[in-house]
Amino acid sequence: MTLTAHNSLADLHLALRRSEELDFDSAFTMPATFYTDPALLALESRHLFGQEWICLGRAEEILRPGDYTAFQLCDEPLVAVRDAEGQAHVLSNVCRHRGTVLVSGSGNAPLLICPYHHWSYDLKGRFKAAPRLEAHKAFNRSACRLPEFACEEWQGFLFTSLARDPQPLAPRLKPLAGRLRNYHMEGMSLKYLVTEVWNTNWKCFLDFMEGYHLSPLHRTTLHAVNPTRLCTRFEAGDAYFGYNAGYSPNLARSSKGHPDLAAAEADNCVMFAIPPALVSGCGGDYSSFICLQPESVDRVRAKMGLIFHGDDGAQIDIDRAVQLFIATMAEDKAVLVSLMRGMASAHHQRGPLAPADFEGPVLDFDRYCNRRLADAIDAQSRTL
Ligand code: FES
Ligand SMILES: [Fe+2]
Numbered sequence: 001m002t003l004t005a006h007n008s009l010a011d012l013h014l015a016l017r018r019s020e021e022l023d024f025d026s027a028f029t030m031p032a033t034f035y036t037d038p039a040l041l042a043l044e045s046r047h048l049f050g051q052e053w054i055c056l057g058r059a060e061e062i063l064r065p066g067d068y069t070a071f072q073l074c075d076e077p078l079v080a081v082r083d084a085e086g087q088a089h090v091l092s093n094v095c096r097h098r099g100t101v102l103v104s105g106s107g108n109a110p111l112l113i114c115p116y117h118h119w120s121y122d123l124k125g126r127f128k129a130a131p132r133l134e135a136h137k138a139f140n141r142s143a144c145r146l147p148e149f150a151c152e153e154w155q156g157f158l159f160t161s162l163a164r165d166p167q168p169l170a171p172r173l174k175p176l177a178g179r180l181r182n183y184h185m186e187g188m189s190l191k192y193l194v195t196e197v198w199n200t201n202w203k204c205f206l207d208f209m210e211g212y213h214l215s216p217l218h219r220t221t222l223h224a225v226n227p228t229r230l231c232t233r234f235e236a237g238d239a240y241f242g243y244n245a246g247y248s249p250n251l252a253r254s255s256k257g258h259p260d261l262a263a264a265e266a267d268n269c270v271m272f273a274i275p276p277a278l279v280s281g282c283g284g285d286y287s288s289f290i291c292l293q294p295e296s297v298d299r300v301r302a303k304m305g306l307i308f309h310g311d312d313g314a315q316i317d318i319d320r321a322v323q324l325f326i327a328t329m330a331e332d333k334a335v336l337v338s339l340m341r342g343m344a345s346a347h348h349q350r351g352p353l354a355p356a357d358f359e360g361p362v363l364d365f366d367r368y369c370n371r372r373l374a375d376a377i378d379a380q381s382r383t384l
Pocket of ligand 2: 213218332
């Protein structure tokens with residue numbers, strides 16, 4: 001390892017520690033290496049994606065028995081599957097024979113069958129059959145099964161954790177669940193789903209959970225819906241952060257969502273992140289979400305979707321929401337990709353963060369990274 005690598009991690013450690021000490025009106029963005037250093041990605045993979053609760057998508061993506069959807073969590077191929085009793089499982093997607101990835105994409109099947117030699121597993125991950133292996137003397141069939149990981153449903157989202165005995169997710173999100181309760185996200189249904197690979201660092205998706213950019217970047221799209229001036233940060237918890245984005249009073253809306261919503265809630269979108277892998281904007285009539293799967297330091301696979309309140313949503317409203325989402329994401333993508341070029345510049349420098357209501361969530365995310373990563377970064381930097 002070079003001296004530069006050492007300095008980079010040592011600098012990051014200092015910057016993260018400082019994020020905890022600084023006020024919102026004296027904070028700065030993180031150094032460029034926060035987004036470009038492969039040594040940091042290795043630590044994130046182990047201490048964030050390998051430990052935290054990770055959102056895989058919506059539970060309704062695997063609604064019926066036999067429904068499955070594959071997911072790659074850093075180096076771990078996973079598959080979420082619904083068994084015959086309606087229980088969701090998150091299983092290792094790696095064949096116990098020679099390691100082939102069992103299934104890709106989404107589908108429905110009574111068994112998970114490996115394409116290589118057709119070993120098969122049931123929907124709970126138990127070994128079912130292996131052609132021509134009946135005579136093998138040492139193979140223990142009853143002990144053979146796909147490793148299973150913790151699985152929890154929250155607000156209609158499906159989460160997993162690779163940690164051995166993770167603390168349950170829901171208690172950690174209680175205050176956030178309180179903010180979301182009357183929106184009833186758990187009852188919203190999926191109408192749009194797309195997966196894209198963006199050439200940017202995965203943390204840029206967490207950083208864009210701020211209201212500062214809504215009016216300038218999204219001048220002709222989101223500005224008319226959620227202008228910057230109506231954004232207010234809310235208090236972050238240990239496992240989440242976010243802000244409220246008020247809807248423009250001029251906005252025509254055919255539905256304001258669930259009848260439980262108070263007027264102030266119906267006129268507000270709760271923008272929240274459950275790092276490292278979920279960002280979402282929860283509105284009364286519909287909500288958006290993005291699930292993140294980092295592929296490298298400058299590539300991230302993003303599963304993006306829209307969920308709608310009520311069964312009878314007019315198609316025209318859905319189409320309009322989808323068009324707005326596509327246009328907004330295109331604007332976000334342009335800057336998140338281009339800023340990686342800026343991060344590589346010898347002339348890049350750290351900039352001041354805008355007031356808490358506008359860019360405060362960026363500092364909240366830096367502080368989250370400090371809590372989860374600073375010790376590991378420090379230990380790693382001392383070995384270089
Ligand atoms: S690797 Fe899966 S059956 Fe051989
Ligand atoms: Fe944006």
